[in-house]
Amino acid sequence: MTAQAHPLLGWSPEAVVFDCDGTLMDSERHWQDARSRAFREFGLTAPPGFADRAKGVHYVDCGRLMAEEADKPDLADDLARSLLEHFLSLVADDPVTMPGAAEFVRLLSGRLPLAVASNCPLPVVEESLGRAGLLRHFDHVVVPAQPPGPTPSRAVTDGPDTTVPGAVRPKPWPDVYTTAARLCGTEPVRALAVEDSSTGIESARRAGLRVLGVGPRPDEEEASRADLWVTALHSPVLLDWVRRQVPRSAEAREG
Incomplete structure (x- = not known):
């Protein structure tokens, strides 16, 4: 498959929102x-x-x-x-990253706002991404209220934590993706979700994001729910798409 062969690879998102378990971390x-x-x-x-x-x-x-x-x-x-x-x-x-996850995140870092939208408890996401050296690349981490209910979730930033008003429900509800896109300063339709599970894909779809599926390819019906499916995030076509279609910001170039 060439970069020109798939419509998603001709598109430039305004933000990328990652699932954590099975997408970034091998958990x-x-x-x-x-x-x-x-x-x-x-x-x-x-x-x-x-x-x-x-x-x-x-x-x-x-x-x-x-x-x-x-x-x-x-x-x-x-x-x-x-x-x-x-x-x-x-x-x-045993916090271990998924194949290609660290390379893909680091390549995107400085080009677009990045966020994590996870069903995992916040301490787990922070700890596992922190130990893997990836947490600093994300502008926000959004998780459901723990447990689901009226308690607000938090969005983790490099500075003080930001409170997200209202209850954030877990996937397959769209809340974590809707919230993550908003915190990244864009509309969900202009953001890309990266997911490995049918539950996560449903959540991202309901929020309005385009979806990149990653991992062992499921049956065709499930795979077709993603805009594009790759077996790993260090796919050469995917890395080429970032370099070609998602230019680095002026601030990142100067740094």
Whole structure:
């Protein structure tokens, strides 16, 4: 595929908003391990195919889904708490970036406003991106209210934290992407989302962003929900698109 062969690669976004788990950080395996540990903690077994259904789902909603599929609805809150505790322990020990993620982010940095829109708790996003040396490249990090409800989420900046008014609901609601685009100073239709999960793609689509899908290519129906799908963010065509279509800002050139 050449840069001219796909419409998305002839477009210049005004901001790029990244998912975190499975897109920037290789943490989906930690969520899968954490789900297994939480199930075992309560003497339960994960139903077949549960990992696919849970991918990209906010941990509170995942706890509810775990409880429903195990026919133990009264355990929803306990499973969610257990899931988060196990995940925090795992990701703290092993924060690893996805192939090409660091290269792609660093190439975009200084060219466009960058943000993260994640279903992960804020401390996890800050810690994992910070340890990977990527947090400083992002102007904002938007996460849902923890837990979902009337508590505002925060947008993390290089300076003081900025409070985002109102409740920010988790993906697949569009809130995190709508908020991230606004904080980047643009309309959602002028921003690009980078996502690896169907839940995240639905969120970005509902917000109005164009979507770059990344990771192992899913079936054609799911892949077609993204404007373009690449297997990794260091795809030569993708890197060439940034260099050709997204010029560095004057401030970055002078620096």
